[in-house]
Amino acid sequence: MMNFYKFLFALAFIGSSWICIGQTVDGSISFSVSMERPNTHYYHVVMECKSVKGEYIDFKLPAWTPGYYWLINFSKNVINFKAESDEGKLLSWNKTTKNTWHVKSNTTKNIRVSYDVYAFTQSVADPFLDDSHGYISPAGIFMYVDGQLQHSSTITLHPLSDWKTISTGLDPVVGQVNTFSASNFDVLYDSPILMGNQEVLSFEVKGVPHYVALAEPEKFNKQKFADDLKRIVETASSVIGEFPYKHYTFLIMGEGRGGLEHLNSTAVFSSGTIYNNGDDAGYKRWLNFLTHEYFHLYNIKAIRPVALGPFDYDKENYTNMLWVSEGFTVYYEYIILNRAGIISSTEALDFLRDNIKDYENSPGHLFQSATQSSFDTWINFFNHNENTANTTISYYDKGAALGMLLDLKIRNETKNKKSLDDVMRALYSTYYKEKKRGFTDDEFKQTCELIAGVSLAELFEYASTVKPIDYQKYFNYAGLNVDDKPEKLLGGYLGASIRENENVLSITGIDLNSPAWLAGLSSDDIILTVNGEYVTSKTLTTILNGKSEGDKIQLQYERHGTKHEVEITLAIREIRNFKITRAQKSSAFQTVIMQSWLKD
Numbered sequence: 001m002m003n004f005y006k007f008l009f010a011l012a013f014i015g016s017s018w019i020c021i022g023q024t025v026d027g028s029i030s031f032s033v034s035m036e037r038p039n040t041h042y043y044h045v046v047m048e049c050k051s052v053k054g055e056y057i058d059f060k061l062p063a064w065t066p067g068y069y070w071l072i073n074f075s076k077n078v079i080n081f082k083a084e085s086d087e088g089k090l091l092s093w094n095k096t097t098k099n100t101w102h103v104k105s106n107t108t109k110n111i112r113v114s115y116d117v118y119a120f121t122q123s124v125a126d127p128f129l130d131d132s133h134g135y136i137s138p139a140g141i142f143m144y145v146d147g148q149l150q151h152s153s154t155i156t157l158h159p160l161s162d163w164k165t166i167s168t169g170l171d172p173v174v175g176q177v178n179t180f181s182a183s184n185f186d187v188l189y190d191s192p193i194l195m196g197n198q199e200v201l202s203f204e205v206k207g208v209p210h211y212v213a214l215a216e217p218e219k220f221n222k223q224k225f226a227d228d229l230k231r232i233v234e235t236a237s238s239v240i241g242e243f244p245y246k247h248y249t250f251l252i253m254g255e256g257r258g259g260l261e262h263l264n265s266t267a268v269f270s271s272g273t274i275y276n277n278g279d280d281a282g283y284k285r286w287l288n289f290l291t292h293e294y295f296h297l298y299n300i301k302a303i304r305p306v307a308l309g310p311f312d313y314d315k316e317n318y319t320n321m322l323w324v325s326e327g328f329t330v331y332y333e334y335i336i337l338n339r340a341g342i343i344s345s346t347e348a349l350d351f352l353r354d355n356i357k358d359y360e361n362s363p364g365h366l367f368q369s370a371t372q373s374s375f376d377t378w379i380n381f382f383n384h385n386e387n388t389a390n391t392t393i394s395y396y397d398k399g400a401a402l403g404m405l406l407d408l409k410i411r412n413e414t415k416n417k418k419s420l421d422d423v424m425r426a427l428y429s430t431y432y433k434e435k436k437r438g439f440t441d442d443e444f445k446q447t448c449e450l451i452a453g454v455s456l457a458e459l460f461e462y463a464s465t466v467k468p469i470d471y472q473k474y475f476n477y478a479g480l481n482v483d484d485k486p487e488k489l490l491g492g493y494l495g496a497s498i499r500e501n502e503n504v505l506s507i508t509g510i511d512l513n514s515p516a517w518l519a520g521l522s523s524d525d526i527i528l529t530v531n532g533e534y535v536t537s538k539t540l541t542t543i544l545n546g547k548s549e550g551d552k553i554q555l556q557y558e559r560h561g562t563k564h565e566v567e568i569t570l571a572i573r574e575i576r577n578f579k580i581t582r583a584q585k586s587s588a589f590q591t592v593i594m595q596s597w598l599k600d
Helices: 002-021 185-191 222-240 280-295 327-339 345-360 370-375 395-413 418-434 441-454 457-464 469-480 538-543 588-595
Strands: 031-036 043-047 056-060 078-085 093-097 100-104 111-118 132-138 153-158 167-170 179-182 192-197 199-205 209-215 247-255 259-261 265-269 480-483 486-488 498-501 504-510 524-531 553-557 562-569 574-576 579-582
Touching: 031 100, 078 093, 078 100, 100 111, 100 327, 100 441, 153 185, 153 418, 167 209, 167 247, 179 185, 209 222, 222 280, 222 418, 259 280, 265 280, 280 327, 327 345, 327 395, 345 395, 370 395, 395 418, 395 441, 395 457, 395 469, 395 588, 418 441, 469 480, 469 588, 498 538, 498 553
Parallel strands: 031 153, 209 247, 247 265
Antiparallel strands: 031 043, 043 111, 056 100, 078 111, 093 100, 132 192, 153 179, 167 192, 199 209, 259 265, 480 579, 486 574, 498 504, 504 524, 524 553, 553 562
């Protein structure tokens, strides 16, 4: 029996060794991307691998793209996969996983792979193509050879003849038209490409060029926008003190979904309408958004949890630390814009107040911690349902609040000689520059406590539990008061979210422990009448606004084709506004902290 186990071990060792050495590409890897018929929304990709060694090559397409914590499974868009030698001989292949094409290379030295990718989703995470422009989210277009993520590559683009501009964070290859290079596939997958006729603005900060590609330039006050971006870059970079890039590109596209940070670029959508209607508050929220994506180049790209790079592109990459990577970045949106003179201290506090309100008034804050929210983002963030708000929180909101508390705590404990900036600089220097890796959860905590000079057990308990936060304790460090007393709203509270469509009033969500919840109503129920009268969304709101706590209504509803009637006792809705005000009397030290923290 012992010999049998030794035999199995030997087989396993031989097999694992064969897997490790079974496929290599010692020569170049290059891609060519064409798009002759944009109305079909297909990119045609040719990948050439030279100096191949091994009996097979596994070509893989990522299942997700960094920064977008969801398995998109890009391979669903691939058709017409073909592999051949450089003599044109077809090579046999089969799929072994959802995103792996197993090619028998035999003695072939060079392999050419070609395939088509359907691209018609307007999202910063997905490729897109029509006759107006092309957007390449690289993880959805470019395959890699299994085990060869560190290999360099070149990319040659063949845009439509009337497209004059290509914008990307990739480095151009000198002397080759529309050709770019990536030192490895992590860099490639972190470098989106916009092709079309976008207008490109530019500015320099400390001699480093920055480009702003506007897909819809006519909608923007271009000079003001470029000037504000320059101030943001100057201020954000001063937190760390250096640029971790040679050039930076903002891809500002039209209508679509979201924004996504990258190593030396960011891709965002905006209609630009904020410039045309005099919405100053909306413009500042837009700059918050851009500041967030830009500052990510430090906080998540350079300063990152150890789980977030190098990546496993096949599956989820779990971390407890998105409350730091995302939440602290939200906090720095306000700090940076305030330091840049774009928003006042009052506006910065109002933004922070909104994060606290959203977190504290969500029923989910009683159930889910910030670390749990981070870990479960893969199953929660893009999979909201009618009960999501009752059981989950946003690590953006709670993380921003915790970033603020940590900053104030450090300032107080160090006699205002240090701040959260010092934590970020220490993480950048130690883990990004020296160790060239991410930090563990414990290493992050140790760094914070080293800078603060005291235990931060309470703050980290706030992150890992649902323990109520003592906001006043921390606001007091800066001579601020916060009012977290519940405020009663006028009208009767039902606790059901409503959607009206073609005169049908459907329930889309029920608040935890609300009158609707206790009365047995459910999502997807159809409200028919209230007190015997048919109601619309508007008339239901009018009825509820005219009621008070303890009032009763007779509500008729339909569920699965059957009518029901229930008497509901309305309640009063309470929310906590967390109004932040300056104390009437502050000590000299509190005033110093406040003045160094936020600028008037």
